[in-house]
Amino acid sequence: xxxxxxxxxxxxxxxxxxxxxxxxxxxxxxxxxxxxxxxxxxxxxxxxxxxxxxxxxxxxxxxxxxxxxxxxxxxxxxxxxxxxxxxxxxxxxxxxxxxxxxxxxxxxxxxxxxxxxxxxxxxxxxxxxxxxxxxxxxxxxxxxxxxxxxxxxxxxxxxxxxxxxxxxxxxxxxxxxxxxxxxxxxxxxxxxxxxxxxxxxxxxxxxxxxxxxxxxxxxxxxxxxxxxxxxxxxxxxxxxxxxxxxxxxxxxxxxxxxxxxxxxxxxxxxxxxxxxxxxxxxxxxxxxxxxxxxxxxxxxxxxxxxxxxxxxxxxxxxxxxxxxxxxxxxxxxxxxxxxxxxxxxxxxxxxxxxxxxxxxxxxxxxxxxxxxxxxxxxx
Numbered sequence: 001x002x003x004x005x006x007x008x009x010x011x012x013x014x015x016x017x018x019x020x021x022x023x024x025x026x027x028x029x030x031x032x033x034x035x036x037x038x039x040x041x042x043x044x045x046x047x048x049x050x051x052x053x054x055x056x057x058x059x060x061x062x063x064x065x066x067x068x069x070x071x072x073x074x075x076x077x078x079x080x081x082x083x084x085x086x087x088x089x090x091x092x093x094x095x096x097x098x099x100x101x102x103x104x105x106x107x108x109x110x111x112x113x114x115x116x117x118x119x120x121x122x123x124x125x126x127x128x129x130x131x132x133x134x135x136x137x138x139x140x141x142x143x144x145x146x147x148x149x150x151x152x153x154x155x156x157x158x159x160x161x162x163x164x165x166x167x168x169x170x171x172x173x174x175x176x177x178x179x180x181x182x183x184x185x186x187x188x189x190x191x192x193x194x195x196x197x198x199x200x201x202x203x204x205x206x207x208x209x210x211x212x213x214x215x216x217x218x219x220x221x222x223x224x225x226x227x228x229x230x231x232x233x234x235x236x237x238x239x240x241x242x243x244x245x246x247x248x249x250x251x252x253x254x255x256x257x258x259x260x261x262x263x264x265x266x267x268x269x270x271x272x273x274x275x276x277x278x279x280x281x282x283x284x285x286x287x288x289x290x291x292x293x294x295x296x297x298x299x300x301x302x303x304x305x306x307x308x309x310x311x312x313x314x315x316x317x318x319x320x321x322x323x324x325x326x327x328x329x330x331x332x333x334x335x336x337x338x339x340x341x342x343x344x345x346x347x348x349x350x351x352x353x354x355x356x357x358x359x360x361x362x363x364x365x366x367x368x369x370x371x372x373x374x375x376x377x378x379x
Contacts, residue, residue, distance in 0.1 A: 002043065004035050011035065011045070013072075072378040073335050073362060076345035080363075081111055081123045081130065082371030086343045090115035092130045094370070100152040101365045101372050103355045109363065110160070111372060112152045118145045120152070120160060120173075123372075133175070134160065140167055143179035151250075151353075153204045161204055161211070168196040170211055170224075184211045184224040191218055193230045201250035201264070201303055214248040214263065221251060221261055221274070234261060234274040234281060240289045242280040245272070250303020250353070254310070262312065264301040271301060271314060271325070285314060285325045285332060293319050293339045296331035303353050313354050313362070320348045322362060322375075336362055336375045343369050 003012045034046040045054045082095035090096050090113075099112040109123040111130065117137045121130030136145045148166025155161070160173040162180065168189045171180030185196040197217035204211055211224040212233070220235040235245040246267035254260045259276040262284070269292075271285035286298035293299065299318025306312055312325040314332065320341040323332035337348035349368030357363055362375040 002035055071360060073375045074378055077336070077373035077375045079371045080374045081109060081128060084371065086369035086371060088370045093128060096370055098352070098365050098367050098370065099149050100353055101355060101363060102152055102154045103357050103363050104154050104158070105156065107357045109372060110152065110154055112149065112162070118149060134173060142171065150200050151202055153202065155204055155209060156206060163199055163202045165198045165200060168199065170202060170213070183227055184213060193222065193232060194228065203251055203253045205253065205255060212251060212253050212261065214251045216247050216249065219245040219248060221248060221263060233276070234263070240268050242282065252304055252306050254306060262304060262306065264303050266300055266302070269298045269300065271304060271312065285312060291318060295323070295334065302351070305354060305356060307356065315351050315354050317351060320351065322351065322354050322364060336364060341368065
């Protein structure tokens with residue numbers, strides 16, 4: 001919200017859930033009685049002491065996965081893939097059972113969903129018409145996916161990675177290929193380091209293509225150097241202690257900070273930060289084992305991403321919302337959705353993932369509503 005602080009001749013921007021406001025630089029006014037925005041985001045101020053109306057063009061710095069602490073997002077999203085009303089379908093304009101969404105360097109949207117079979121579609125910027133680039137029937141072959149696919153990733157060269165939890169493997173699909181290559185797992189379900197057990201989330205390192213996996217049923221994070229070599233990074237036993245996980249789900253690796261790992265510890269309702277090589281993690285968001293809807297709490301966090309300011313964007317699945325957790329904060333900021341599910345543009349229903357496009361907009365897999373939502377940056 002924006003507040004006219006008349007006595008101090010300033011305009012304050014106050015984020016939802018924040019304990020203090022921020023004075024907007026350059027907006028010195030006297031005797032302000034009214035402030036209002038136009039549809040383009042410009043701020044109009046009635047400066048009664050000076051008998052004038054001022055217009056401030058509220059502009060934002062160009063953003064590339066790097067939002068500032070004052071960033072605001074629209075409360076209403078635009079549906080960029082699927083039905084705005086949540087109608088399920090398996091056509092070029094309708095989606096069903098969305099597994100995951102990714103955004104590439106050109107802001108094209110990749111969506112994996114399934115009906116009678118799996119398909120990967122690409123939606124180019126400004127288009128709601130999907131173009132199928134992968135078709136895969138249900139099965140265990142390299143040109144197939146099982147009924148337990150959980151996540152996707154895209155690298156800078158356009159290679160697509162698919163995490164198949166039931167097959168306990170990651171396959172890499174080169175553009176135009178009719179089948180994938182196993183790049184992690186694929187040795188059956190198990191606890192040894194060359195196996196996975198229902199992995200739920202993963203992260204592909206941009207420069208090395210190393211694959212970091214939340215090996216959920218083994219309650220650990222593993223790093224695959226190549227198809228046959230994996231390293232235990234964190235966890236390994238079930239629990240709520242600092243060296244344990246309970247169903248780790250999504251993860252993000254901060255490659256700019258010595259590969260520090262951030263993990264959505266699903267059943268512990270917390271986000272764990274784990275320094276590479278450490279034997280314990282620290283809770284940086286949520287309250288361990290406590291499910292709640294207060295802004296210092298989480299309820300079944302599904303996955304997360306991070307910008308270059310090291311702010312975390314958390315999919316708070318149980319609360320049907322996206323929360324922003326600034327570096328060092330003890331509580332989050334509600335930036336999308338609410339604590340109630342629904343199909344309105346301001347609501348989410350079982351959100352599964354959040355990504356950032358080149359403008360800083362939130363791209364959300366609104367799974368329960370069979371749609372991909374875009375919450376644009378206001379400022």
